[in-house]
Amino acid sequence: MRLRSLQIILWVAATAAVVAFAAARWWPATEDSAAAASAFTPTFALADSEGRIRTTDEFRGKFLLVFFGFTSCPDVCPTTLSEVAQVMDDLGSEAGSVQPIFISIDPERDRRLGLTDYTKAFHPAILGLAGSEAETQVAAASFKIFYEREADTTSPDGYTMAHSPGLYxxxxxxxxxxxxxYGTPAAEILSDLQSRL
Amino acid sequence: MKHFLLAASLIVSAPAAMACETVTIGDLTVEHAWSKATIGAGRPGVFYVGITNAGSADDALIGIATPAAGMPMLHETVVQDGIASMPHAMSIPVPAGQSVQLSPGGYHGMLMGLTTALKEGDSFPVTLIFEKAGEVTMNVDVLSLRAEGPDCADAGQ
Known part of the structure; x- marks a missing residue:
């Protein structure tokens, strides 16, 4: 009988130890990742269409609307860039406080096809950037976004790009x-921006 | 003056009205075909349309053909786990009694190898190839790069 009570006590102690260990491992971890998610500062250093390196630092003081895409994308990218263009038009006199940026995830082909005439066709305020493959990967990682080249014989040049289609x-x-x-209406983006300006 | 205004309004409304061509083949009604202006001919164009199947048998859009592009294909934009990709659609189902839209963010025709840049206000023919109903050709109007769809009085979308 005495042995039985001892067994129970030991089991309770063991369970408590496991719970305490799990809590000690979990609590700080979740707090850290929550803090990181709210505080991270994405960066890029990428060439514009004239070959000048543009970095996040030069836009301090402005809100940035950043979209990663590629100019041979017939459906998703034009839809989002059209919304960005509408937002810039509707911001009116406050447009100067917002810099929309298009970052090519297909930089080699986009430089060849021409980046500026593409972005300008949507809105003259949109800055198009196309760096090297490595610089683009670094920028995407700092924004915590994903992109990948996919072989596809039914696409131009035999490949297409899968990518995170959000606007940041x-x-x-x-x-x-x-x-x-993706698909957030321009009016919603506009009112969010106006509440911050 | 009245006549002049009437004529002027007809000229102004003509391009929008063109986007509203409706064609039928068997039990299928095909309407609201539109495309977007492209920047040059090096990038693919896009083709959107609405198809309604009033019949009792399922059908499917299995291909498109057009003199405007060397390699027109059907694709679908799929956003899964936060990643957008654009797989080739072998066929787009048009079930009995239902409507299917090729529209931004979903199914679309991708027009690769454009023979010339598509300009706003232009139109070009596209032949839709259905598994059962066969082929039907209609005019596709090129809208602005920023258009969200044709401005049809009866669009109802």
Missing amino acids: LIGPDGAWLRQFT
Whole structure:
């Protein structure tokens, strides 16, 4: 009988130890990742169409609307860039506080096809950037976005790009603020921006 | 003056009205075909349309053909786990009694190898090839790069 009580006590102690260990491992981890998610500062250093390296630092003081895409994308990219163009038109006199940026995830082909005439066709305010493959990967990683080249014989040049289609808002201090998921109407993006300006 | 205004309004409304061509083949009604202006001919164009099957048998759009592009294909934009990709669609089902839209963010025709840049206000023919109903050709109007769809009085979308 005494042995039985001892067994129970030991089991309770063992369970408590496991719970305490799990809690110690979990609590700090979740707090850390939550803090990281709210505080991260995406960066890029990528060439514009004239070959000048543009970095996040030069846009401090402005809100950035950043979209990763490729100019041979017939459906998703024009839809999002059209929304960005509408937002820039509707911002009116406040448009100067917002810099829309298109980052090519297909930089070699986009440089060849021409980046500026593409972005300008949507809105003259949109800055197109196309760096090297490595620089683009670094920028995408800092925004925590994914892209991948996929072989596809039914696409131009035999490949297409799969990518995160969101639109990312960066604050004047360079910190990531939020993403607008693909398909967010221009009016919703506009009112979010206006509430911050 | 009245006549002049009437004539002027007809001229202005003509391009929008063109996007509203409706063709039928068997039990299928095909309408609201449109495309977007392209920047040059090096990038693919896009083709959107609405198809309604009033019959009792399922059909499917299995291909498109057009003199405007060397390699027109059907594709579908799929957003899964936050990643957008654009797989080739072998066929687009048009079930009995239902409507299917090729529209931004979903099914679309991708027009590769454009013979010339598509300009706003232009139109070009596209032949839709259905598994059962056969082929039908209609005019596709090129809207602005920023258009979200044709401005048809009866669009109802």
